[in-house]
Structures are given as structure tokens and as C-alpha cells.
Amino acid sequence: MKITIFGTGYVGLVTGTCLADVGHDVMCMDVDADKIARLHKGEIPIYEPGLETMVTANVASGRLRFTTDPAEAVGHGELQFIAVGTPPDEDGSADLKYVLAVAKTIGEHMTEPKVIVDKSTVPVGTADRVHATVASTLAERGVYIDFDVCSNPEFLKEGAAIEDFSGGARIVVGTGSEHVKALMRECYGPYNRNHEKMMFMDVRAAELTKYAANAMLATKISFMNEIANLAERLGADVEQVRQGIGSDPRIGYHFIYPGCGYGGSCFPKDVQALARTASEVDYPADLLNAVESVNRRQKSTLFAKLNQAFDGDLAGKTIALWGLAFKPNTDDMRDAPSRDVMEALWAAGARVQAYDPEAMKECRRIYGERDDLVLVADRIQAVKGADALVICTEWKEFRILDFDWLKAQLAMPVVVDGRNLFPPKAVKDAGLMYYAVGRGDSLVTASP
């Protein structure tokens, strides 16, 4: 099939590459000429395991091409995927200017019937707005061409996007048209072999499914963080509680790891956007708002624990920080808990000595050169001469640690662990004060 993808960001590039990999003829379009030039050279703008090799192989085979030419892009695919960004507006609602700009481009260059596929995460009702934009652009040109708009949300996790694309639980398509259903079946056929994954539903149900899925997962995390905060105050170990409740198949083990709060490009943005949508239809989304506020508070707990351990005197201290990315296997720092910790530490007059296996370039891009931020080559250098250690991301390479060695490095024996990486007893036996989430020293020192 001939397929066009608008947007070569995370979702667009993964979708285009995976569809080319199973034999489709894919053209990816982006208005960013620099990005397209780099992609032509095989340079991938994001860190995603396996993606670079896959892009290179499919470009070499001729199945994956890149362009900045809108006429060429619209002319190419019978399916036109819209996978551009939907950044949050000031009020938290999703900004649709890029999505609607693509709809206009399609309307301007369309010369034959097309099926437009909304892949970006967009508020309920967006397919109708895309439809209206294309229709009015065609009307301005004085032409009538048949077209359809369907919704096909993605459920990709950063760091496992290729795996999720090929082995995802479901392929949701919102459409009422039999013609669109047949085309989408053909498009995803190679990924729909072992059991039926295609789920056809109404357009609005498909749009809401994406938000509901992310909001549900974010709810599980905030719920568990709330239980962890309670456990801290009640003298219970939340890790035991997690296993106790996860064993019930109705609850399950997934997404109940307490931590320093969820981040990334999806959960914070999507929970806020859904809450915003709710308020637009006069529904008081109390639960969604609580999920968001629990998360905001959770991100501040790392600094609060550190501040408590230092009796509020962090000025002039050097704090080692392990992990900048919002989760392992990505360089993404959007809404990462590390940012809350660093910014609070700087405000308190402390200096940060940080290491992350992938996100240091991104950290430099965000914060630039500053005296109170030193990025070092490995985790060992991060703790050299530091007063205390904070862990924000559960990278595998952080999991094995000689606690006696760590104790010898730190001026104050304080470890604040936002990911519950270590057995509290072993850390404490080495003479360290261990502030984990819902366990460890925090059991006895947290104020009510």
C-alpha cells in the first residue's frame, strides 16, 4: 500500500518505519527541512532502541522515503496519517494547530479520494474538525473530491515503541465506513496475524479510548503513590503492599509501582487535556484532577525528603543525581521528576552533579551551561565529592551498588531513592540513611 505520514516525530517516525518494514511504500513528510535532511543521512532525531537500524534498512530498500514537499506527500498515499504534535495549550487543552494545518495541506493538494487517519492523540471531536477543514479547503479550490477521516490512536511506550507497534494488544480504528475498515485491515494485516487485534468502533469512542487508557494508567500510579505516602506515615512497607494487591488478577502487577511521579510526553499532557475536555462539557472530573495533583505533589517529595534530611540547609551542598530521563531507555526529559528536583535544589542554593546514560545532551539543551549543573561521565563520578545521592530513574546500571563504597563517598550518608531500587535493610546496614518511597528511613522520619 502507498502510505503517507505527516510528522516525523516520535509517533510518525515509528509508525512510518514499522509500516515500511512489513512491505508498505511509505513517504514521511515534515515541514522541518533540517530534520528531513538528517533523516536522509540516516540520523534519527530521537533515541529509541532498534529504530535507527530499522530506518536505515527500509531507506536502503526504497520502501521508506522522506520529503518536505506537501504536493508530493499528499499525492503519494491512499492513506494519509496525521502524526504531528499536539502540545498542551496554556489551559492544558491540546493545541490542534499542527493537526489542522496538515488537514489544510491535504485539502490544498488532494486530486483523488483519500483516507485521512488521525494518529496523533487528539481530543474527542477532532476527526470532525479535520473533516471540516479538508472540506472547506476543497470548497475554496472549487473542487469536490470524496474523502474519509478515521481515528487510529497509538499506544506506544517510549523505549519499547517498535515492540508495541508489532505486538500491541489492540489496533483501534474509529470509523463508520466499510471502505475505510477494509483499507485499515490491509494496512495492519501483517501485524494482525496471530489473533484478531482490529477493533472497529465509532470515531468518538476511538478518540476517547486513547485518553481513557492513559488516564487509567496514570490513575493506577497516582493511587499507588498515595498508598505509598500513607504507608510511610503508618509504618508499613509499600513494596509488600504492592505485591499483596498485585496478586489479585482484578488489580494486576502492572503500573502499580510507586515512585517519584509519572512524567513523559503522554500521561501529564493527556490527563490534563481530558480534565479540560470534561470542564468544557461542564463535567467536574474530580478523579482526573486528583490524579494530576497527587502526581504534582509526588514529584516534589524527593526534594522534600532531602531538605528534611539536611534540616532545610542545602545551600552550598553538592547533590549527586542518578537519572535525568523520565524513565529508562529514553533520553526524554519532558515532565521528568528529575527536573523538579534540580530546579528545587538550585532554588535552595545547591549544586547538582548528574549522570544519565542517555539524557545528558537533552539536559544541556534544556538548561544550558550553568555553574550549579555539572554533567559527568558515569554514576561513580556523580557521587565523587557529593553530599548526598538522589535517584530519579531506574536505569538497569543503577541497580547493583556497593553500599559501603557509597557511604565512603558521601559527605552526609543520605540516599533519596525515587524508584525503590534497593532492599532498605542492606542500605541501612551500611550506615546510610535511606529515604525511599513508602519504605526505608522515610518510615520513621516523615512528618505527619
Ligand code: UDX
Ligand atoms: C505511556 C503509555 O504507556 C503508552 O501506552 C502511551 O501511548 C503513551 O504514554 P510512556 O509515556 O512512554 O507511555 O511511558 P510509560 O512506560 O507508560 O511510563 C510513564 C510514566 O509512568 C513514567 O514516568 C514511569 O516512571 C511512570 N510509572 C509507570 C510509574 O511511576 N509506576 C509504574 O508502575 C509505571
